[in-house]
Amino acid sequence: MNYFSSDFKLGILGGGQLGKMMLYATRKFDIYTSVLDPSAEAPCKIACNEFHQGDLMDFNTVYNFGKKVDVLTFEIEHVNVDALQKLEDEGVQVYPSPKTLQTIQNKGVQKLFYQKNNIPTAPFSIYMSLEELIHSVENDVISIPFVWKSTQFGYDGNGVKVIRTVEDLETLPNVECMAEKMIDFKNELAVIVARNVSGEMKTYPVVEMEFHPEANQVEYVICPARIPQEIEEKARKVALQVSEAFQHTGILAVEMFQTQNDEILVNEVAPRPHNSGHYSIEASYTDQFEQHVRAILNLPLGKTESKVAGIMVNLVGAEGHTGDVVYENIEKIMQMEGVTPHIYGKKQTRPFRKMGHVTIVNEDVAAARKVAAEVKQTINVISK
Amino acid sequence: MNYFSSDFKLGILGGGQLGKMMLYATRKFDIYTSVLDPSAEAPCKIACNEFHQGDLMDFNTVYNFGKKVDVLTFEIEHVNVDALQKLEDEGVQVYPSPKTLQTIQNKGVQKLFYQKNNIPTAPFSIYMSLEELIHSVENDVISIPFVWKSTQFGYDGNGVKVIRTVEDLETLPNVECMAEKMIDFKNELAVIVARNVSGEMKTYPVVEMEFHPEANQVEYVICPARIPQEIEEKARKVALQVSEAFQHTGILAVEMFQTQNDEILVNEVAPRPHNSGHYSIEASYTDQFEQHVRAILNLPLGKTESKVAGIMVNLVGAEGHTGDVVYENIEKIMQMEGVTPHIYGKKQTRPFRKMGHVTIVNEDVAAARKVAAEVKQTINVISK
The missing domain is CATH 3.40.50.20 (Rossmann fold)
Known part of the structure; x- marks a missing residue:
């Protein structure tokens, strides 16, 4: 062709x-x-x-x-x-296959898929309604705390909630849902797998999500993850297993937990280029977008190794700002070493809207991490 | 702004x-x-x-x-x-300034500019017509061999010719021209300089043009050039001098000769992103195109260092092929390590038309050079 x-x-x-x-x-x-x-x-x-x-x-x-x-x-x-x-x-x-998309679009079906394919994932139960869930809690079939998730993408608003008290149950919508065991994890990791039409497969290095210590939000995606070699290998192996199970074609981003016991549990997947792979544009030999194109056109996959360490920071709209966007201090971050802003091109900002991201690359991941912190403190996505 | x-x-x-x-x-x-x-x-x-x-x-x-x-x-x-x-x-x-463009558009004016600004360049004489040039040769004011150049871009076809015999003079068109001393060079080098509106300046590493041993055509642009550190520094210094002399804003590509005596002589410049900087898309922290945009908008310049070594091979239309283009064996080169083809998007190929380029990156320049030779032997730009 x-x-x-x-x-x-x-x-x-x-x-x-x-x-x-x-x-x-x-x-x-x-x-x-x-x-x-x-x-x-x-x-x-x-x-x-x-x-x-x-x-x-x-x-x-x-x-x-x-x-x-x-x-x-x-x-x-x-x-x-x-x-x-x-x-x-x-x-x-x-590509990817409609069957994969169908499996993924319902979080319950996705979890059952992992179970069926012996892919390690957190224990869970699925409920057709909120009443069923409440009934299970009242009868001690499941115990609080747990993570509640709406199974359907279609649900408007926040589809994930940590349930810590019986009262928390009252705030939930009456939709098909699941209760997932809360995982005490050391790290939240992700691995991007590329697989082409012929079945050639490659994994990218494991990335680590670093959380804000108080806000409990992902602040930095860091490649390579600062984890031992054996965890790196285990995570890549699990990711390959997931891609194989789906007979996936294209990029598959596999998000996982590294537990306190160094188990790897698959959290969820995205069957497409993913936020956790944005660093690859500047840091990798072949970025995830080119790799996706290569994979779905059955071209040979490109090298997934990194040239340098890469850290990604999301640019989201600041609270209290709605309207025509201004990237305050963008010139200042462009002066910092190895910094590239990506502006998605949305004219209007609003609180927490994803407006862009910034990649910081450096030969040394610790040096990149320092610059990334400066970037975060400097740039503001505000309205005029 | x-x-x-x-x-x-x-x-x-x-x-x-x-x-x-x-x-x-x-x-x-x-x-x-x-x-x-x-x-x-x-x-x-x-x-x-x-x-x-x-x-x-x-x-x-x-x-x-x-x-x-x-x-x-x-x-x-x-x-x-x-x-x-x-x-x-x-x-x-x-940006760049119309004055710079005016100086550059006439090769004679460009040479006089170097002379005036003490920028080392090969000795030359300018002639308003072919007759004047022939008169100078006949009267031994200049001696054969020399390099003949049409001073104006406007001249259709090949504006450069090596004159080795008196007969060669007869093949020249009657246009304003110059005769330049033939330089016995060790290497043909280039340095890209970026300078923003405020005058912030940065040089990229020196690149080397490797010639085909028989055809005497540039086959590979190699970054970093395989030259001693002192030559690297000298070349960068001369390039900065040129950019300063023009008070240039934007990217300036400075092509030079490294003579047998390790002198650096400026050959010519291009006031824009240039073929010799294409490697930067994959190899540099900031590629020349982004750098040009930063410079002309007076944004801070990005880091010009390389992440990895880069080699560029031009993709030109094969002889004997005119018509709808096919990139024969492109899949094979995409399988090679660190190879990225750039297809410019011209639907029709013809002999020697620039249709694209290929970049080969690797931590090791010698390894990249080997892959580059394979790339050149493998891909063919032909017609259907």
Whole structure:
């Protein structure tokens, strides 16, 4: 197949920042792209060859879009899977597979998949309704504390909550859900696995999420993770096992816990380029976006090793600011060593909206970590 | 000035591959771009915010385009300088300066500039016509062999020729020209200098052009150059001197000879991102395109050091092939370690047309050089 400066068409469902970064690779290779996104202001709107505005959850919109491309991929999980399935049945190459997406879209089904495939994951129970869950708690079938999760992506707002008291149960919506054992973990890790159509597989180095000591929010994604070699190997092995189990094609980001006993438990996966791999644009021989394109087009996978250490900091809208965005002090961070801001192109900021990210690279991970802290203290995403 | 996701407009004259690669940086920073190019098929056509088709040598076209942007730059020297000068006079920020472009557009004026600024360069004489040159040869004012150069870019075809015999003179066109002493050089080197509006300056490491032993054509651009530290320092110093002399804003690529006596002589310069800096996309902390954008917007310059060694191989159309392009064996080179092809997006190949380039990166320059030789032997730019 001739992909380069040819008539071949790659379709991408979703035109957000992940798609935007994927388009750097398609531009570099001059691969023709067609993007579908509901927003006329989508970050992908320029840099693709064709942009179509439409609802990603609408069967006909997705189906008709898919019929006009040679290979179809997505940069967001929230798409109409039935349409993908029909396209696949009719011979369109859809990567990753609609079956994987279907499994992942329901967190309960995802957990059952891990269980069935002997993939280590935290113990859990699934409930069809809030009443069932409450009944289980009242009858001591499960005990507090636990982590409550809505099984469906569709649920608006925060789908995860730590339940510490019986009163906490009252704040939950009445939806299909699961209760997961709270894991006392040393580290939250992630491994990106690439697997191409022929089954060639490669893992990226393990990354570590560093949390804010008080706010309990991920502040830094650090590559390489500051963990012993044996944990690195164990985590990569589990990630490969997950990719194999799904017979996955493309990038699969596997998020995991390293427990106090150094067990590796899979938390959840994303079947696409992922926030935990953004560091790869500056730090890796082959970034995750190019690797995804290579994988779904059955090209040879690129080298996944890092040239240098990389740390990623998300740029989210500051509290109390809504409106036209200003990246306060961005010039100051650009003066710091090895710092690259990525601005996703959303004109409007609002509290906690993901507006961009910053990568800090250095030969020495500790030096990068220092600069990353300065970056975080300096830049502010505010409104005019 | 707020450049990021704002109303600020950057204008770029020329929409070829250099512009295309510059747009990776503007997309990353979400800087609004408007591009002018004569071709409706220009590689820049997508990924800029606005594309205008028009003649870069036409005064009114360039002037009217320039009036609608906040900062104006170019990716090609062959533009209407009078229009740039008028725009600058009327307050539009034009970087690099029209004066620099004017000096560079005439190779004779460029040489006189070096002479005036005590920048080491090969001895030369300028002639207003072929007759004047022949007269000088006949009267032994200059002696054969020498390098003949047309002073004007405008001259169609090959503007450089080595004159080894009196008969060679007969093949020359009757244009303004110069005769330059033939330099017996050890190496052909290049240094990229970045200088921002405030005058902050940085040099990239020295790169080396490796020639094909028989064909006498540049085959590889190698970073770092395999030269002693003292030559490296001397070359960087001369490059800084050139950038200072021009009071240059943006990227300046300085091509030079390292003579048998280890003198450094400036050959010529390009006031823009340059083929000799393409390796920087994969190998450097800050690539030359992002650096150019930083420089002309007076942002702090990024780190110019390399993460790894980089080698660049041009992809040119094979002899005997004209028509729809096919990159034969591109999958094979993508399987090699640290190899990234860049496909410029020209649909039609013809003999020697620049269609793309390939970068090979590795921690070890010798290992990269071996892979580069394999790349060259493997890939072919042919027609269907």
